[in-house]
Amino acid sequence: MGPLEGIKVIDLTSVVMGPYATQFLAEFGADVIKVEAPAGDLVRAIGPARHPGMGPMYLNSNRGKRSITLDLKTPEGRELILDLCRDADVLAYNVRPAAMARLGLSFEVLAGVNPRLIYAGLYGYGQSGPYAARPAYDDLIQGGATIPHLFRLSGGGEPRYVPSAVGDRVVGLAGLAGILAALVARGRTGRGQRVDIPMFETMVQFVLSDHLGGLTYDPPLDGGGYARQLAANRRPLKTADGYICALVYTDEHWRRFLTALGEEGKLSDPRFAGYAGRSVNIDHVYGWMMEVFLTRSSADWQALFEKIDVPVMQMHDFESILSDPHLTAVDFFARVEHPTEGVIRVMRNPVSLSDTPPDLPRPAPRQGEHSREVLREAGLSEARIEDLFAKQVVRGL
Known part of the structure; x- marks a missing residue:
């Protein structure tokens, strides 16, 4: 029984940022239903894989979830999302809010269906500024949040990106915090709310909390930057x-x-x-x-x-970290049997709770693995389910 046991999450997110946030919800015990478009989550195809659609980045950001494949661009697909949200606690998405509105899945529509729903969006830019309609990716946000500039200042060479999706994962954790805060607030008020987690603003705050420096003051005391972190010789x-x-x-x-x-x-x-x-x-x-x-x-x-x-x-490399004595002692890396991928290595949730500890959840699902199961739980008849499959509104195993 994880701390979020009984919480139902409709997960419309894909790639890294949103799935990373919702994986934490799943590992804490929530029932996370991953809703994928017919083409599937793009990240399924990244990296080496034993079977198509089951790449390592996907496996490491989607544990504990159930998967349904659904064409949201059809009227019937949209209605199914509304049905799934009637008793859900959270809906998470990471497309631009305008795209959700075009699908007929805006906050106002979903709040009308379920006033207790937490409607959480993880996307590029706050919606009251001129960048609101822009698409955003980790590389762009790293650049906008001054990270390549830090490399130029500290090494004197060309600006570059951190070789990790640091923006996606930091913003994913900020999204997790926002969702959990909204759930706590709902416990007091009984009402859901809209939670917006913009990448650009989140990462600017993340970086400049270290590097705003003398620019914190008006007038400025210096040009910004934390000298120790920017030292050219600060390295292994x-x-x-x-x-x-x-x-x-x-x-x-x-x-x-x-x-x-x-x-x-x-x-x-x-x-x-x-x-x-x-x-x-x-x-x-x-x-x-x-x-x-x-x-x-x-x-x-x-x-x-x-x-x-x-x-x-x-200083570890990718292979030596697997035998680190501390991580071995705390059983951080575990080997589990995936139903289709065989033995895979997974990383345990690093957060520990004394009364309701997260355990290793079910492995990341195949695309559409739980489509029929989820629809049955939503109250659809077998005939209706078969009709949706025949029309390819829903797909699955």
Whole structure:
């Protein structure tokens, strides 16, 4: 019994941002019904797969859900969505709101069907600004939220994107927070509401919470940016035989670190002596560290940092992370038997609840795997279900 047991979610989202948010809902125990267009979720085709439509990105963002394939562009398909929403708690979508309105599935329409429904939209831009009608993708939002600019400032090279769908996943988590907040509010008021989670505004807040800097003030105190994060030499430290990640951060960290190296004299060097001095001279400080770390192996540095209790972490690659001793001890990576894909590796939900802990949910569904099951639960007769399949309004296994 997860914490969201009994919550029904109609999931119209696709690709990464929306499915990542609704997967958390499913892992917390909600009944998430993934509604896919006949062409299926685009992300099904990304990456290597044992069978078509069951790629790894799809498998890792759609656990715990049931799948129904439905043509929303038909009048009957739209009516089915309205039927599914009559007793639902949440409807989530990640197309532009104008597209939902064209489908006849606006907030006003759905609230008329079910006043308790949480109507959650994850999309590009807030609807009161000039970008409202623009399409949005992770790359575009990273650029608009200054992330490539950070790379240019910190490395002096060409701007680039983070090699991860960081915008999609951060906004997905913000969407999860908004949905859960709306469910709590409904518990007090009995009313559902519209929840809007725009990518652009969410990511600008995410990035500038670190980097607005002196621009926080009026008039500005500087041109923005957090110097330590933008330091050109803030990177994994090259050792005699590889790389390691270490953060000598507080004054006490520096005292223990420099003492262990026999470099106590630097404690009186204004470039090292206090946080303010290190911040102003961060490129010099990190440059010195890069030279020092070349003198010992990664294992030696890790042992030293653990001995003096200064933060350190192995720099993993995609394969070494799978055997990380901590993740092994907490059973983070689990092997499960997928009904069609065989043995697959899944990642457990990292959130722990003492009374209602999330468990490994059902594996990500095949497209339309639960179409008949969902329609039966909605009260449709077998004859009506067969008619919808014959008209290809509904598709499935």
